Amino acid sequence: MGILEVKGVSKHFGGLLALDDVNLSIQQNTVHAIIGPNGAGKSTLLNCFIGKLLPDTGTVMFNNKSLLGLAPYQINQAGISRVFQTPEVFSELSILENVMIPAFAHRDGAFHLSPFKSLARETSIREQAEKILQDVGLIDERHHTASAMSRGNKRRLEMAMCLVQQPKLLLLDEPTAGMSRSDTNNTIDLLKTINEAHNITFVVIEHDMHVVFSLADRISVLSQGHVIVEDYPDKIKGHPEVQEAYLGTAESE
Amino acid sequence: MLKTPHTSDRTLMIVFTILVLAGPLILAPVGAGYPDLMQRFVIYGIFAIGFNILFGLTGYLSFGHAAFLGVGSYSAIWMLKLLSVNIVPAIIFSVVVSGLFALLIGYISLRRSGIYFSILTLAFAQMSYNLAYSVLTPITNGETGLQLELDDPRILDGASESGQVASPSLFGFEMSDTAVVPFLGMDLQFNVGFYVSALILIGMFYLSLRIFRSPFGMMLRAIKSNQTRLNYTGFNSRPYALTAFVISGMYAGLAGALLVCMDPLAGAERMQWTASGEVVLMTIMGGAGTLIGPVLGAGIIKYFENIFSRINESVVEGWFSALPEGVTDVLVAVVSPFLGSGWHISLGLIFMLVVIFLPGGLVEGAGRLMNLVVRLWQSRKTGASQSDTGPADGVTPAEEVSHRSVNTRES
Numbered sequence: 001m002g003i004l005e006v007k008g009v010s011k012h013f014g015g016l017l018a019l020d021d022v023n024l025s026i027q028q029n030t031v032h033a034i035i036g037p038n039g040a041g042k043s044t045l046l047n048c049f050i051g052k053l054l055p056d057t058g059t060v061m062f063n064n065k066s067l068l069g070l071a072p073y074q075i076n077q078a079g080i081s082r083v084f085q086t087p088e089v090f091s092e093l094s095i096l097e098n099v100m101i102p103a104f105a106h107r108d109g110a111f112h113l114s115p116f117k118s119l120a121r122e123t124s125i126r127e128q129a130e131k132i133l134q135d136v137g138l139i140d141e142r143h144h145t146a147s148a149m150s151r152g153n154k155r156r157l158e159m160a161m162c163l164v165q166q167p168k169l170l171l172l173d174e175p176t177a178g179m180s181r182s183d184t185n186n187t188i189d190l191l192k193t194i195n196e197a198h199n200i201t202f203v204v205i206e207h208d209m210h211v212v213f214s215l216a217d218r219i220s221v222l223s224q225g226h227v228i229v230e231d232y233p234d235k236i237k238g239h240p241e242v243q244e245a246y247l248g249t250a251e252s253e
Numbered sequence: 254m255l256k257t258p259h260t261s262d263r264t265l266m267i268v269f270t271i272l273v274l275a276g277p278l279i280l281a282p283v284g285a286g287y288p289d290l291m292q293r294f295v296i297y298g299i300f301a302i303g304f305n306i307l308f309g310l311t312g313y314l315s316f317g318h319a320a321f322l323g324v325g326s327y328s329a330i331w332m333l334k335l336l337s338v339n340i341v342p343a344i345i346f347s348v349v350v351s352g353l354f355a356l357l358i359g360y361i362s363l364r365r366s367g368i369y370f371s372i373l374t375l376a377f378a379q380m381s382y383n384l385a386y387s388v389l390t391p392i393t394n395g396e397t398g399l400q401l402e403l404d405d406p407r408i409l410d411g412a413s414e415s416g417q418v419a420s421p422s423l424f425g426f427e428m429s430d431t432a433v434v435p436f437l438g439m440d441l442q443f444n445v446g447f448y449v450s451a452l453i454l455i456g457m458f459y460l461s462l463r464i465f466r467s468p469f470g471m472m473l474r475a476i477k478s479n480q481t482r483l484n485y486t487g488f489n490s491r492p493y494a495l496t497a498f499v500i501s502g503m504y505a506g507l508a509g510a511l512l513v514c515m516d517p518l519a520g521a522e523r524m525q526w527t528a529s530g531e532v533v534l535m536t537i538m539g540g541a542g543t544l545i546g547p548v549l550g551a552g553i554i555k556y557f558e559n560i561f562s563r564i565n566e567s568v569v570e571g572w573f574s575a576l577p578e579g580v581t582d583v584l585v586a587v588v589s590p591f592l593g594s595g596w597h598i599s600l601g602l603i604f605m606l607v608v609i610f611l612p613g614g615l616v617e618g619a620g621r622l623m624n625l626v627v628r629l630w631q632s633r634k635t636g637a638s639q640s641d642t643g644p645a646d647g648v649t650p651a652e653e654v655s656h657r658s659v660n661t662r663e664s
Contacts, residue, residue: 073484073485073486089479101486115463115469117467118463
């Protein structure tokens with residue numbers, strides 16, 4: 001039994017069948033990549049995990065609890081964090097505050113009022129946040145506002161925001177999209193260290209095969225809303241159906 | 254902000270307290286040292302501080318906060334009529350009632366954000382205004398409004414017997430009592446009502462400071478920055494915004510109650526949309542999201558309203574009377590539309606200038622001014638120290654000058 005079990009998920013947008021009977025089983029402490037050509041339904045599938053979309057049919061179970069119909073904050077509280085395709089941070093707040101906010105969410109739950117407690121006295125939260133910022137290499141800039149950061153650093157910050165919550169499952173939507181080669185490699189290293197140091201299951205949606213094959217333990221290939229293959233990375237590389245999905249076959253010309 | 258909050262906040266609090274308590278002394282030279290106006294500075298300061306907790310922190314722009322001001326006023330005057338002219342029950346009751354009212358309106362309005370939220374709050378405020386003006390006449394006395402009367406029951410302190418309407422007081426100290434002290438040719442007016450409101454203002458300012466510096470305040474700033482992200486971070490953001498809305502509604506109710514305690518009269522016009530707009534102007538003009546800005550903005554707008562609106566054509570003529578007659582006429586014709594009853598035009602111009610050149614409000618302006626002064630001072634100091642040591646180090650005068658100009662630019 002996997003940590004995330006997806007069974008028979010389908011989703012229509014008008015006449016378009018975006019997801020067609022998708023089945024996935026994501027095992028604990030693995031890096032599971034979901035790849036596929038443009039329009040294969042990768043983002044739609046991810047949005048079904050995080051409460052942004054409700055599938056027409058099927059079930060999404062996380063640790064034997066259904067995620068369907070839950071609000072985004074409830075899904076986060078259940079232990080699923082998400083890294084966005086374009087880094088989403090609190091631009092006007094300092095880097096340290098950006099990490100303290102999810103730390104509060106993890107400690108105090110979805111709604112907790114302490115309007116007269118001083119932020120400066122929350123030393124344990126601040127220490128937690130500072131430790132994570134140390135890990136991702138942003139500790140020296142922690143008092144700067146997040147708006148001026150480079151895209152690569154925003155990604156690091158986002159990772160820190162997720163890690164401070166010690167999630168069970170981390171969803172990464174194209175974590176290296178729009179990054180330079182060196183930023184991409186840094187991100188891969190960062191993800192590897194995190195995966196080894198913390199017991200976090202990763203689900204990565206990615207275009208970049210370099211990223212996929214350096215990270216993934218297991219790969220599912222999605223094509224036209226359907227999982228066509230699920231296997232180990234070295235088996236995927238030469239798989240005829242995958243090549244067909246990405247490149248088309250000689251016969252179909 | 255996290256670096257040294259304690260010392261700088263303490264300084265801010267001390268300076269603020271001194272400035273507020275020294276109000277009669279500071280305001281008398283600029284012609285604003287009379288009780289009625291000083292009370293209004295302080296009360297609208299409270300109103301704006303509360304509005305800023307919602308607008309400045311969460312970014313939700315309410316266009317209906319005058320409704321809470323009005324509800325506070327009506328609740329307070331009813332307590333003064335029914336219970337006692339002591340202002341304590343009046344204030345407590347109106348804060349509670351306006352809080353409940355804010356909970357209802359906020360719960361509905363916060364289902365939407367941005368312009369739709371603003372429109373919803375505006376609609377609610379106009380509804381409240383019309384209810385107060387006509388439908389709820391038995392409670393609000395319609396367009397005449399409510400005031401204290403001889404036959405008020407006043408269960409706790411007994412109805413007036415002396416044939417004179419009692420005025421609101423705090424355990425025997427009447428709000429309207431004023432001690433006039435001559436000082437350097439001015440009459441300083443120390444008024445009970447002003448000091449009661451001023452102490453409440455200081456308390457409310459401290460409360461807002463605590464909220465700004467709390468985890469709750471940080472969540473509110475996160476709502477303004479990126480509410481969607483906050484939801485994905487595991488927070489249910491709506492109750493946070495609702496709490497901020499209710500707190501700011503209670504501040505408005507408190508301000509409304511104080512208005513009634515100073516001048517026991519409550520009318521529907523206090524809930525008009527222009528009154529809601531005024532607190533928006535105050536907050537933006539002073540600096541939304543800053544601690545001191547709203548108080549500053551409230552002071553400036555109320556000062557304008559009272560001082561500029563009193564300058565009529567004959568006063569303006571007096572200013573230019575020394576000039577030749579033709580010139581005087583032209584100057585009076587040019588200047589007078591901006592003063593007297595046209596003071597709104599000057600206020601509008603100033604507001605435009607602030608929004609265009611100082612989006613952070615007057616607080617940003619003051620900050621820039623401070624930076625400039627500090628920079629000038631530092632460059633003068635480094636310049637001076639260099640010219641002292643320069644020749645001894647064997648630097649030629651030409652080099653020294655170039656050094657100094659570089660330093661000026663850098664620092």
